[in-house]
Amino acid sequence: MQVLALDTATPFLVLGLPTHERVLRLDRRHAERLFGELEDFLAWAGTSLEGLEGIAVGQGPGSYTGLRIGIAAGLGLARGLGVPLVGVDTLAGVAGRYRGTVTVAHATRNGYAYAATYRVDDTLQTLAPPRKQRLEGLEPASLDEPPSGRVLARLGVERLRRGERGVEALYL
Numbered sequence: 001m002q003v004l005a006l007d008t009a010t011p012f013l014v015l016g017l018p019t020h021e022r023v024l025r026l027d028r029r030h031a032e033r034l035f036g037e038l039e040d041f042l043a044w045a046g047t048s049l050e051g052l053e054g055i056a057v058g059q060g061p062g063s064y065t066g067l068r069i070g071i072a073a074g075l076g077l078a079r080g081l082g083v084p085l086v087g088v089d090t091l092a093g094v095a096g097r098y099r100g101t102v103t104v105a106h107a108t109r110n111g112y113a114y115a116a117t118y119r120v121d122d123t124l125q126t127l128a129p130p131r132k133q134r135l136e137g138l139e140p141a142s143l144d145e146p147p148s149g150r151v152l153a154r155l156g157v158e159r160l161r162r163g164e165r166g167v168e169a170l171y172l
Contacts, residue, residue, distance in 0.1 A: 002047065003054040003160065004077070005152035006038070008070035009062025009090045010106055013037060016149020018157060020045040023146045030069045052083055056156020058147065059087035060170035061114040061130045062106065067169045074167065087167030088155040091116040091130050093147025096155070101127065105140040113138055114172055124155070132172040 005016035008030040015022045015038060022041045026033055042048060057074030060067050071087075078085035094104040095118040105115035113135040117128035 001053050001157045001160065002051055003056050003153050003156040004052050005056040005058070005088065005149050005156055006034075006070055006074055007058025007090055007093065007147050007149075007152055008034065008066045008073075009058045009060045010066065010144075010146060012146035014058065014093070014147050014149045014152065015041045016151070016153040017045055017047060018150060018153045021149030023149065028065075030066060034069065034073055049077070049081060052081060054078075054083050054156060054160045055085045056088045056152055056159070057085065057167050058090040058093065058152060059167050060090050061132070061172045062090055064171060067171070071167055071169055084160055084165050085167060086156050086159045086164055088152050088159065089116070089126075089130065089170075090147050092118060092124055092126070092155060093149075093152040094142050094145050095120055096124055096151030097145070097148050098141060102142070103128075103138070103140045104142040104145070105135070105138060106144055107135055108132065111135050113140075113143070115140060130170060130172065
């Protein structure tokens, strides 16, 4: 199933398909660069918009504006292409780069972080869901690492195959 993943919840623009990904650090320039980068990514991956069977969009946690940009872009693409849309956990996209039990986190303002713990083997299981907590004392395996576009796309495929649809931003 050819599912496009996009995530703008962090300073990174993450684009993915089950077999390809691109990660760019854009900080606060997601809105101005998203669609140009998406066109370049799809051409590089040898895929067209018409070949997509679904859209998986990072639902956070992350910055308010970043989440709005990605979710709005995902909704527009899905509706325009007539394909289903599903939200995926941004932090799970980071955890999918690892094996075993892993805590991943993204720092926020004022000494806090968005963190979650997962068990990753052949599947990805949430042990402690995304939460906001003090960064002090937190010892994540990964801090401020971008999610994997391939992992987000695969999570989207799994959710879509289960018949799940829709996205709800995770604001913490």
